[in-house]
Amino acid sequence: MTDVSSPLAEQASAYYNDLLRPLFADRKFLIAGPIAVGLGGLARRLNGLGAQRPFLIAGSEGTGALPSPEEAELHVLGLDSKDILEEHRDLEQVIDDLPGELRRAIDAWDPTGSASFIFSSPLAASRTVAPRRPYGARPAAWAALEDKVQIDAFWDAAGIARAPSRIVPADYDAITTAAEALDRGLGTVWAADARDGTHGGGLGLRWVRPGDDGRTSYASLRRMADRVRVMPFLEGIPASIHGIVFPDAVTVFRPVEMVVLRPADGDRLFYAGCATAFDPNPDDRASMRDAAYRAGKALRDDVGYRGPFGIDGILGEDGYVPTEMNARFGAGLAPLAAGLPDLPLAPLCLAIIHGEQLDYRPDLFERAVVESADTHRTCAGWSVTRTTFDESGVLEVVRDGDEYRRSRSGEESHGTLQFGPSVMGGFVRFVLHATRIKRGSSTAPEVVRALRLADRALGTDFGELHAAKNLRP
Template identity: 35%
Template sequence: MEHVYSALNERLSTVFGDQRVVLAGGTRLPKRVQELHSLGVKQPLVLSTEDHAPLYDPEVARWVSLGIAGSLVSVEHRRLEEVLTAPSPELRAVLDDYDPTGDGLVISTPYVAVPEFAGRPVLNYRRPEWVALENKTTIDALWAELSVPHAPAVVVGMDEDALWQASTLLDRGAGVVWSGDGPSINGGANFVRRVRDREEAAGAFAVLAPKCDQVRVMPFLEGIPVSVHGVVFPDGTAVLRPIEMVVPRRAGSARFLYAGCASYYDPPAAIRDEMRNLARRVGEQLRGSVGYRGTFTLDGIATEDGFLPTEVNTRYGGAMVCFEDALPQLPLALVQVALVAGHDVGVSSMDFEDTLLAAADARRSGAVAANVRAIRPSAAVERPVVFAEWSCRWAHAEETPDAVLRLKPAPIGGRLELDLDPDVLPPGRPVAPLAVAAFALADQEWGTGFGPLEPAVPVGEETGHAVVLEAVQAAGIA
């Protein structure tokens, strides 16, 4: 592993070292600053979408707040692309003061498809042909080309009667899922709805019609939502471990709650192999067809019938935080930037895969959180919690907590975070049942207003309560 670390850092130093680097938007910005600093970037310019700059050493980074944070990913993305495309005179003055020669490099968010910012190249911008592959309503063409088993689906324009007709044809008894696309970004299950009757269909259509051009309809699949990441190198595709998408269902509702991701869950070995083999084939297809480089995600459901894919996201997925946490000494987000920009990062795809796979299997983590709309906290509050049977309660002073539950202010109102302790929670079981229990406690004590939630059911399980009970028992915390 050490030779991979040294080779990557040496090569990344040649890409970023002694350069003027602008970080335009994105997450984990303090971590990115530290990574760039370690590679020889003396003082990156950080353009944060937030309203306020953190307390930060100006000798390490120059921090400018754009004040364009959005309540939804799609809103913030649109605002950021507007800034990159047509910066204000004030922002141009900041850029010119920081980088008077105009030779600086720009790193933006994984969503951005703008090739340059005030004449400076955006290293990780997404090519149009890469963005087009992410459209959920056209993915069936890729499955057909690769002969991939998948659930049946049809793409329908914004016609409520036609959508309902397609739904009745595809319903296997548990309803269907509508997933809208274009022109807005469909992230965090914003434009995804479960439809079981005509009333739910009408409600889903009312939400999707103003935002989407078309909708993919497919049967509702029982099982654990999972994702596997591939990283396309010039010599091949590195494939990582499966990641659980923590997506509880809102009881009695057509909506889902996107609550982040975690690497604790281990699907059956056959499904893990199936996912990873398919991801390698997809990566090679992307590399050969559109010259793709960097990270992509292959999402789907771990069902009793195996892994059934639903979509491909051609970008550095949010669940890569699980791998960043497993290997904090490796600047994975900057490896992504270098690959997308066409640089040789100094290691082979297989060496990269072996290193990340071993680390992420050994050290599990999660980024479990959800937006809160019901209240608007003025300050952050957090308390340690323990899980007991299928419930969650505050930890007593003498107890070792299993996790920390935190509520903090956010642009949308609030943000609820569940930090699980990897030294207490062993790998194997899904995290969604624990998130459901913790969010119920937050509803009760803090008024977060999520309402009743239900976890997805793993392969072979019969009830949500059984899942929660077995999860906490497996963790030794019942």
């Protein structure tokens, strides 16, 4: 990582560590989440604030360095789930009915039942492992904001412009009638409701392309939804804007590109992470920040919301339009804080969600994150794959013309291609070195090139993928 420390970054990191240390010092935390590698990061952050060694329940190991025995007591369930939604629900079932051996291990670690329980899953609602109390859990009313058939009413009430849409029953004729009325020539996007719980990663979305009668898409959606939102497919850069609702203020940050790629055929979009190299034009940046501020204020006023949130949308020909709300700690917060390695971001968000009454100094937090995110850019992408890797590894890569290839002996690399196991088979992550990042440019084409290399060098099957066009340079 390039050293991008500044007086403001150092001030903010020191302030929030000092603010949170008395809150977390000597506390016990039982933490459950899908990936052990990710839970290890949270464990290290809590340890740094003086918490006792936590107990971690992970669905699978993941790719990367596992937490050491000194950092945490780790129990990996070895779930065999087909996608992130099934993985989350499998983990919920384990938490609701713990295996005897696991419960005994937890009770031996926490015999008094005084530990706090953190469910660190992106789709999590409030849960606990009795008698332990949940910490930083979001109420059902907050999770309900992620229902894609409900959120358009929220945009309208908050005065946030959006794309046209129709909410219709999960009936083929109703859906296709709406699609015919809304199609602008690139097809339409159909989104399932949250009847069976929150879904993410594009699992409840279908892009019905021009010439497709939509029957296959309809058949899959009707099994998971009672209602469907239909929108036109919009050309443009997928982008998110994130903020945090504090007790007395709303902070908003800079835009984050969502690396959403387009397979050559089929009705699925391909989510491949997020990055901050891309710059919208100044007017679009301002409008995205304004939308996030309006949304954060409405969240607080309407449902008493506290904590991080993110808006996903498209920078299309008419400007930025939101498509969904993530009422939680979104993936884009990590690259936003990449240049602030000492900032206790996750514990801070947990404290805000839980309602801890502290002097949060929202203005300091916003200024530090925006300054750092504008300075320290990221160009990266990642995805699961059906290709199985038994162990983790890293390829050093260089850009050669319009493609990436493996670096040769003695050759300075331009980036890395990490690979390893996941609950769905394998996992691949591409990271371009900071010195090679072209500020302002879209990350998606670089990820497409990197995944082509993964197919050639690692035997993955990502196939032909395409990036969105920037219509508003």
